[in-house]
Amino acid sequence: MRQDNGQRETVGSDAMDAMIVQGLGRRQDKVDRMAEMERAMHRRSIRMWQAVVPLAAAACVAAIFVWFQTPADNVTPWDELGLSRPVLTAYRTATVGSDDIDKLVETGDYGQALVKTAEALKASDKRVEAAAEAAAACAEDQSLVYALQLERSFASELRWTYIYLLVKTGDHQSAMAEIRRYIHEARHAECKEHAEDAGKLLEKLEKK
Amino acid sequence: MKLSILSKTSRRNAGYSDMEVVAGLQCHDRKTEEWFYSVAREYFYRHFNEIFFSHDQRQEIFQASFLKLWTEIDNRRICIIGQSISRQQRDGTYSPMTCSLTTFLMAFAKNEYRELLRSAREVSMAELFDNIQGQDDVRAVFDTEDDIQEQRQRIIDECIQQISPACIEILTLFYYKRKSLDEILEIRKEQNTSKNGLKTAKNKCMNTLRLRVAAEMQRYDMAM
Numbered sequence: 001m002r003q004d005n006g007q008r009e010t011v012g013s014d015a016m017d018a019m020i021v022q023g024l025g026r027r028q029d030k031v032d033r034m035a036e037m038e039r040a041m042h043r044r045s046i047r048m049w050q051a052v053v054p055l056a057a058a059a060c061v062a063a064i065f066v067w068f069q070t071p072a073d074n075v076t077p078w079d080e081l082g083l084s085r086p087v088l089t090a091y092r093t094a095t096v097g098s099d100d101i102d103k104l105v106e107t108g109d110y111g112q113a114l115v116k117t118a119e120a121l122k123a124s125d126k127r128v129e130a131a132a133e134a135a136a137a138c139a140e141d142q143s144l145v146y147a148l149q150l151e152r153s154f155a156s157e158l159r160w161t162y163i164y165l166l167v168k169t170g171d172h173q174s175a176m177a178e179i180r181r182y183i184h185e186a187r188h189a190e191c192k193e194h195a196e197d198a199g200k201l202l203e204k205l206e207k208k
Numbered sequence: 209m210k211l212s213i214l215s216k217t218s219r220r221n222a223g224y225s226d227m228e229v230v231a232g233l234q235c236h237d238r239k240t241e242e243w244f245y246s247v248a249r250e251y252f253y254r255h256f257n258e259i260f261f262s263h264d265q266r267q268e269i270f271q272a273s274f275l276k277l278w279t280e281i282d283n284r285r286i287c288i289i290g291q292s293i294s295r296q297q298r299d300g301t302y303s304p305m306t307c308s309l310t311t312f313l314m315a316f317a318k319n320e321y322r323e324l325l326r327s328a329r330e331v332s333m334a335e336l337f338d339n340i341q342g343q344d345d346v347r348a349v350f351d352t353e354d355d356i357q358e359q360r361q362r363i364i365d366e367c368i369q370q371i372s373p374a375c376i377e378i379l380t381l382f383y384y385k386r387k388s389l390d391e392i393l394e395i396r397k398e399q400n401t402s403k404n405g406l407k408t409a410k411n412k413c414m415n416t417l418r419l420r421v422a423a424e425m426q427r428y429d430m431a432m
Contacts, residue, residue, distance in 0.1 A: 016421060020414075023364035026382045029374070034271055037245045048365075089218055 077204040078167045083197050086161040101161065114165040122164055124155040149190045154193035156182070163198070172205050179205070218336060226309045230288055233281045238322060244309075248274055251310045256317055261324075273316035276369060278307065283362045356430060364423045367417060374399060375413035382410055 085105065089100035097120050104113035131148040138144055159182050166175035177201045186195040223243055224232060232240025252270045261269075280286045284307070285296045294302035294315075305312065368376060381387045381395065389403055389410075400406040425431050 001308065016418065016425075019360060019364050020368075020379075020417060020421065021383045023361065023368050024376070024380045026282075026361075026365065027279070027368055028380050028384055030273075030275055031280075033241065035272065037242050040242065041246060041249070124267070 020067060074169050077201060077208065078164060081104050081197065081200055081204060084155065086164050088157055088161055110165050110168045114169060116167055117162045121155065121158045124151065124158050127151045128155050152188055153190040156185060156193070162193050172208060176202060226293055227288055229287065229309060230281055230286060230293055234284065235280060240271045245274065248310055248313055252313065252317060255314060267325060269317055269320045272320045275315045277313050279365055279369065283365055283404055285362065286427055300392050362426070364421055367424060371413065371417055378410050379417070
């Protein structure tokens, strides 16, 4: 047993002292291991902050950028012309799904609204085609003519909404193509409602 | 056995169950040690709301409590019997634990907190070795069929846990780390002012510990 000056109390035995030292050692090993785990946790924490801080900073910069960019992006040729936002459910020809599109437009989810409107427009164009064929086959049936007018009217409103969404999402080329189609369809009486605005919008977009 | 426990028991929050922790700590599995230390630390800081304590004192309470729990598991006073975790009672028998390891840790922390409150006043060198006298009896009573050497280790570990932190530090530095008195004086310059005082403290701490261990060994008929 280690002694500092050769003098020691005689209580216990060398075997007991050796076991006490082993016990102190076992305890010290745990203390050292805890210190090691504490340091490892500290290092992990630092690494996490090193990863999080740049990400947070980048997110802040992006948020500030979006904050300042959003108003500018929102001013589209549509807004410059002072045109009102289309609302499908305002028309008596509105069908199932119009409400969903209106809600998406209202919440500013233009991307999703565009997808839904494109689907609805495709279906509506097919219905117009079918109704036109039916009306042509039986020209004297006024109910078929009326059904065709209703389908055209709704397709026209859908296309106008679609144009609005294309302009809002910045897809001016597609918007211009759809406007031309809208103007072409405006030869029918029930499709004329936004013809004048469509002409102005096309003109503005062509200048851009 | 431990491996089967590790594979059979359910995972908790992509971590370890208490049974896996006990098995892992007894196997000295470093991953389990790290995981449990981190979870216990987080739990402690979330639930230990005692006021008037600095971060350092709180950390001191956590470390002391964790060390006690770890030692109990390591010495198999807490162990797995059948499909449950059991703890050795005063009469030497094992009873299933009715709380989680983290709750048990908090019970140790409460005791440590009371100890710290008691010793908040300046501890003189004379008190270092007097502290041991007022402690409760070592609680473990061992089954005579257990390995005698292992039982002695448990008694020694528990006696060490009951002496003051200052005594443990001095004895560890001198006997385990084999530091000279001058080196210990340098390390503990704030607590010890003279070499003679340190030597006296060291001798008294060791003798008190020896007496305590001898008494406990005698009590369980394991005198060396």
